[in-house]
Structure formats: structure tokens, C-alpha cells
Amino acid sequence: MAEIRVEHLRKAFGDFVAVQDSNFVVEDGEFFVMLGPSGCGKTTTLRMIAGLELPTGGKILLGGEDVTTRRARERDIAFVFQLFALYPHMNVRKNIGFPLLAQGMPGAEIRSRVEETAKLLRIDHLLNKSVSGLAGGDRQRVALGRAIVRRPKCFLMDEPLGTLDTEFRDLMVHELRELHNRIHATTVYVTHDQMEAMSMADKIAVMNHGVIEQFGMPREIYDRPATMFVADFIGSPPMNFLGFGGGLSKGAREIVVQGAKVAVPEVREDVAPAEMALGIRPEHIRFDDASKLRGAIYGTEYLGTTQIVAVETADGIIKARVPAEIRLNPGDHVGLALSSARLSLFAKGSGRAVRTEIHDSASKGRAHHG
């Protein structure tokens, strides 16, 4: 097992820049998820770590060694593909043993290693089956088996659950995390699904247009999004934005949104007057008739314990997550109370978060974890 260090990594295909200036460190034994919409450069980054693409610039270090231009087969990594890439002309046993065969391992040893791996993944009863007859989840287990049988330095996974049914996917998310807890292999996992990312990752990098927008623990990314893109991409429904104008000065604790005063976490930096946005998670909105911030109910979405309520305000629709018991009718006018301590402030132009009180604990948290 080894640490993966990516420094100023860049990849351009002609004029199109797929990845620009990526920097991150995946620590030994960590489960690292790269999350982003399709085409954001996450798969390209993964393929560069694997050695399937050569970077245009930057460095990749694996366990301290510079492997930037080394061939895939010389990197000692394992890769799980979205389509599993199980060889259809081999049975399960041969598929799992294929990487060991490349090393010239004696037959008897391959046999015992394959069987050991199959047991770990609970597919030992399938060893002599053809891979084409397997169910999605079992195919995924075979692909995982082929990855772990070699005991490589790290695992790279490219949307490995992308083609599975929802039912299988939840099961495999659980299994993958459990497997990781048992073997503690450094893992880089690429997905566009925030639920997979949030539930499995030790650390997440959120990517967009080839840029890492934020790198941190799942909780940090959810609570303190670094950019409006991250705030919008993570969370279901995503963070709401309400526009406001004017500058901010260090120490400010209040802003004015749609004529209503809203208490916010203490601002830690001066911001010149510009278009700003207040970011509010749906669960941080309560209905309170005393509030000056008002809107009309547009529609509701019942979810059992909670409901998502769309409220039409002067600045568009925002969504609130409130207890399901509250009775609401479309057209009702409501006051919106916001949980002041959990709000984020963004500069609309750059999309970046304004430093506030909530980031005080963030820097502590980051220092603590890494």
C-alpha cells in the first residue's frame, strides 16, 4: 500500500483542457473519491494515475516514487472499470488469476491466491462459471477480485457501480466500504453520484471543468462548500441561493436579503461591493410567521419523515426540508427563518465562498485530519 501524491497535474487534448493544475494527496490506506459531473476531468485524472494517459504536465508520485511517465504495467496498481472488463472467453477463476499469470506465478500458488480472494468476496462458488452468465453484482465482485488478488499498491475505480441497479448499488456501496475497512487499501474512486461519495469516502475532491473545486472530508464539503458549484452539486435538493448586494466588512454579523435582516456567521474578510449570494441548505430553513423574509408555497414533495417544500420568493424558488407533519397548501404565504450558524456566503462573480466564522473550525478540522 502506498500514498498517492498528485502535483500540478495537467492534461490537454488539443485545445481542450481536461485537467488543470490538480493537486491532492491520498494518504496510505485512505478511501479517496473524485466527484463531479461527467466531463469534469475526474476519469482523466484517474487514467493518468493508472498510466493509461500521459499527463501534459505535472507529477504523479506513488509511494514517494515518481511514476509520471511509467507504463501502466510497471506501476503495480489495480483498476476496476465501469464495464468491469471481464474477459468473456475466460471463466471466473481465470479472470481473477489473469494478473498473477502475468507475473509468472506458479499454477498452484495462483490457485490458492484466487481461492482465497474468492472467499473474501464470497464468490468461491462461482469460480468455474463463465463470466457472461453472472449477475451485475457478481460481475462487480469478480472485477474486484481481479483487482485485489495481486495485492497492489493501490486501487483505482472508475464508476464501478455505475451500471448496477439501484438495489445492487446500495449493497455494493456497503460491501466496498466494508472491504476497504478490512484490507485498508489506498483507493481512488471516481463517481458522479454524491450519495456513493458521501457514504464511502474518507476524503472527497469535487471537480468541475478540469479544476478541483474543493478537497476535504465529506462533512466539511457539505457544511462548508468552498464554491457555489460545490454547494449546488452536493446535497439533494442542493443548497439554495438568495442574491444580495453590497460589500461585506470584517466582523459583520448581519446582511440584508430582500429587505429582511438576516443574521449570518461572523465575516472574517473584507469584500468589495459586488453581487453576492447567501447559501442555505434546505434543512436549515424553518417556517416562522415572524420572519420578514417571505414567500408563497409553490408545491410540496412528501418523503415520509420529511417533505421538500418549494417556496416562491422575490428571488426565485427555494426549497426547504421540513417535518412531514406540517400542513401546507399551495399559495399560502409563509415567513422563512434561517439557521444563522449554518449559512454560507458567496461572491457571485468568482463563485468562491467568503471566509466566515464557520471556516474557523474547518481549518482546525483539516489540520487534525491531514
Next chain:
Amino acid sequence: MSLTSAHSVVAPSATSKRVAGTIIVAYALISIVPLLWIFATSFKTPPDSIAYPPKILFQPSVEGYCNLFTTRTRQTPEYINSLGPATGLCDETVRKRNMVIAGPSNFMPRFVNSLIIAFGSTFCAVFLGTLSAYGFSRFKVPLADDLLFFILSTRMMPPIAVAIPIYLMYRELGLSDTALGMILLYTAVNVSLAVWLLKGFIDEIPREYEEAAMIDGYTRLQAFWRTVLPQATTGIAATAIFCLIFAWNEYAFAALLTSGTAQTAPPFIPTIIGEGGQDWPAVAAGTTIFLVPILVFTILLRKQLLRGITFGAVRK
């Protein structure tokens, strides 16, 4: 991934199946009549073969095959009677026509030439085609589209249009009437077909297979050999049949460029007509034997051929 289903969206009705079946049977009968005619003629005696009205039922004879494989000389009945008893079925048949066997004909060497040239050129075309197709499919080849178009363009006029220049070139290079020359020529004609057909097949094989193998410790060539080739067998077999049929049946170049040692069966068979009257049974016998290798090869690979013809419609 596992879309092994559905050749068509809607299952055909019983009526449409019956109509389709009838058409297919009718077409098969029409196509097979000339073949049956040739097969029957090869077992007729020369008088039976030109009888009018044609004889459907006749006394089978091996005379056609005897005449195909031998050369004969005419002798007086006295001389034939002075010989000992006939040494075989052919000897006996030939003596009835006042002839004796003088030696083997050129048919066997010509047939062997055909085998060497057709299979040799098919192997070369498929080998080069597979590697080129893989290259075009997987690598960023500069001017790939133009190159592929150029390769295709070699098929845009009938090859025979360049017969005269090739004839002159071959004479100059000493390739006239050599097996090597014919193999090179048929390979050149077939390789464009092979590249295009195989590129289609290889494009369909996800590159993840080789990438997985390369990450697992194999070189690209090993990955190609162990993961791409086994999955491309369908395409390779289909391509090989198409190439073989062309090289096997090719007449014009063979007639022009081969006359002796490297002559193939197609230009040889018609020459039988000229030797001592129109010996249709011998021609038919030659044609029948000529059909056998393609028939065997096609039957062996028929599954792949079927998949090859419908390729693109069925996803693996």
C-alpha cells in the same frame, strides 16, 4: 454489457415466417440447380453430357474424373488388346474409348497452386488487416481518415483495370508466373477489405479489456494477443472467408499472370475443353473438386460467417 438479446424488436408472425420460408426455399432451389447440374455432369459420359433432351437419369461413370486427372493417347484396338488386363477403373474406362493413360494431367499441381496462393494470400491479408485495423482503432494515427479512405479507394475501380501495368511490372520484377507474385497481388487486393471489416469488429471490442490487461502487468502486444484476438475471432473468420473466396475464384489476373508453374485452377479448368474435343464431364469434375475447399472452409466457419454478415446488428 450483457445485451445478448433481440435480433429484431417484434417477433415475426406465423404468416410472415411461412412467406419468408417459402421465398428462401425457392431461392435456394434456383441457386442450387446449376451446382447440381455440374455435379451430375461430372458423372456422365461425354455422349450423355451433350445428349438432347438432357438426361436426368443416367448411368454414372467416372470417365470425367479419369479424364481430368490423366492425359491419354489414342491407340489401335490391336495394340490395346495386346496389353495385359486393365490395372484400374480408369484404365478400363479409358480403354473402351481406344485410349491408354499416358500420365497424370496438370490438374493436381494447378489445384495445389490454388490452395497455396489462396490460403497464403488470405493469411497475409488477414494478418496485416488485423494489425492495421487494431492500429487504426486504438491509436491516434495522423491523417487516419485520409489513410482509411485511401485504403478504401484501392477498391473503387475493378482491379483488372490495372492489369496491363501490373503485367509489365511483374515481368520486370520476375514475379510473373510465381506463387509469390500471386500471393502478393491477392493480398494487396484483399487487405483493404480486411482492414475495413476488421476495424469495425475491433472498434466494437471495448478498449477497457486491453487496458485492464496492461494494468495487470501485460505488454500491449500480450494484451492484444490474449484479450483482443480471442474476442475478434468472429470478425477474423468472416474476413478470412471473404478474402479466401475472392482469391480462390479470381480468374482474370490468374489467366494473365500465370501460365505454367504457378497457374491456378480457374484458368486451367477451361483449357480442358481444348484438349481433344469438348470434354464437359472432365470440366464438370474439375469444377466440382474446385468447389470442395471453399465448401469445407465455409461449413467449418459458418457460425462466424453468419455473425460476420450481420455484424453491427448483434452486439456481443
